[in-house]
Amino acid sequence: LIAPLPITFLSDYGHDDEFAGVCRAVIVGIAPEARLIDLTHGIRPEAIREGGAVLAKALPYAPAGVHLAVVDPGVGGERRGVAARAASGRLLVGPDNGLLTPALARFGGAAEAVDLAASPFRLAPVSVTFHGRDVFAPVAARLALGAELADAGTAIDPSSLVELEPLVPRIDAGSVTAHVTQVDRFGNAALDLRAERAGELPFGRGDALRVAASGGGAEADAAFETTFASVEPGRMLLYEDSYGNLALAVNLGSAAELLDVAAGDAIVLRPAGR
Amino acid sequence: LIAPLPITFLSDYGHDDEFAGVCRAVIVGIAPEARLIDLTHGIRPEAIREGGAVLAKALPYAPAGVHLAVVDPGVGGERRGVAARAASGRLLVGPDNGLLTPALARFGGAAEAVDLAASPFRLAPVSVTFHGRDVFAPVAARLALGAELADAGTAIDPSSLVELEPLVPRIDAGSVTAHVTQVDRFGNAALDLRAERAGELPFGRGDALRVAASGGGAEADAAFETTFASVEPGRMLLYEDSYGNLALAVNLGSAAELLDVAAGDAIVLRPAGR
């Protein structure tokens, strides 16, 4: 007897409705011994790109197992439901709309994938609008119990999984244009700019910056610092966040509010005085 | 040694306060091996009818066990605290204010019930305002460990459990009046109209509809369709939701916002042009 794999669960179901709870109930009914870890259900409704970014940065901290993710505006339409094994062995389950591919890439890319349209693990009947409950949760639970991925659905080419066109930050001689990937509860705005690339930027640690929401939005001064406390309360800083991305924060305040930006928005950073 | 029963937990405690967490702590202290499944704590404060509807539709997806539910505006007053066994064996625990009876009905009705006013399983002392912690959670935990229902309190007539007068949809020759039972995060408004009754309605699948909040409220056009994508973004549809109820949605929008309705409100649906 082998212990079941742990299951992580991320979605845009929110916490007020019973959606996430009903999926949990389905999982426990099938795999009562599997450890279930709610990563978050607070992804903004239908925000596939944001959900994919959060999943990809959270999973390296989770034990290897089955990783269920549901942000699924296309449910009941043409998009496939899939389960995939990453090269490193992790199993991901969810809609094939770009949500899973950033996390798969972190684990070596998809090595094997199946379409769940006719999965024998589905509940019956399958509803048109709640595949989290009827398809993805039971598939995740059966995989956690040790079912073979090949038995969960119909084999598909793993390279056919949908990838969203990545937003690419642009580094110019006098400015950097990056995108907000997530705004957290504290108003910190993570950017799609890895801290390792700091050497390529037209400014360095300790420098004063001018930061603007793209397209004529709000502007503010900032400093490129290490800790929040390096700047006065109410002042903005660019820093390396806990996942190794550059991010904007305001000491004892909200960068997202100061700049009036949300996930997906573009930001322009310039050395101060230019 | 028998494995303890799983415990599901639904309430209006919200997620910001420690109420649900303290109940979880009490349960784990008594039944450390019992699997605990949070269905939701986001029922609107004191919304007994909404809580009862959500519980009744969620529980068929949960493994049989102990089902704790607390939406309890009358705590400390005259209402009874009860535990009941449904004909099918499931155990429900909560206030006797109509919250539990819709779920009991789904499982064959209450076959046995006890009043918890003098339950030996209560914590001591019992507070006036937090029976979730002091009465319902410890009773649920003891039942999960295998305690007899008869030992949890004083036997009462199971037919004496409070039932809320059901809201009844009215189907006329030219219109249907139904009630919103729940509004979810996506703005979808579930109605108290089972999809099996579609044949009785004065309109059919594919038809154009006019939908109005009752009492001179907002109005909008809709279509009776199967999937969100059957209508243009921003347009409303009547569809069968994932629990077999008819519901209103707006493709990539919010039906509840468009009609300005909440759970409990009445809705009038008519064939378009009448």
Add this chain to the structure above:
Amino acid sequence: LIAPLPITFLSDYGHDDEFAGVCRAVIVGIAPEARLIDLTHGIRPEAIREGGAVLAKALPYAPAGVHLAVVDPGVGGERRGVAARAASGRLLVGPDNGLLTPALARFGGAAEAVDLAASPFRLAPVSVTFHGRDVFAPVAARLALGAELADAGTAIDPSSLVELEPLVPRIDAGSVTAHVTQVDRFGNAALDLRAERAGELPFGRGDALRVAASGGGAEADAAFETTFASVEPGRMLLYEDSYGNLALAVNLGSAAELLDVAAGDAIVLRPAGR
């Protein structure tokens, strides 16, 4: 083989971001058998005093074990990260900013404490801004597995743990000034006044009161009663809450809204007519 200790978890991480979920993932990765109880993650951002009050009142209902708490506005700065054993044996883990000391006091005070700055249980690398994930969660998980507190960090004087200056209610001949320690979902405002002290107050049970937010704020009449139903809907009462504190509530309404107060605000209570 000993069963791991249960772990409770309280924070201001909210439920929309992945912060609490990533900490859960780290804990399960290290201690897959440990029972994990989320108390709440809804403490208002950076509200150390409120978090400490909620932790101290919740923990007596939780089984003894490891108690992880993170409200940490000073993360990455000078404040210490600590783990401490209370005289009664409970283990607390979190920032040394006053968050843990009210709970430690409930359990007999800190008997042993360690600084986690160089803890061998930390993840590597340790980020500047997310010690919940990198320091506190892994330390809590290792302690739950039975690691010695002395092995978790560098011994420090347990009496050196930071205590916030307590807000002290003032009882005068004609009035009482108390402070709101928490506002809950139902708008009830808990005060820093234990019910045992009712005999010292210039009014008694059944009396009519005048209640005002300090500093010229909103005012309202209230009665000193036992149950919400003792007053008319919409009327305020002073009552003993479920933790033995005096609190203000409005029957079927919100005391916090009526008085326009939040946690930390001062409240003046007087016998009516004075």
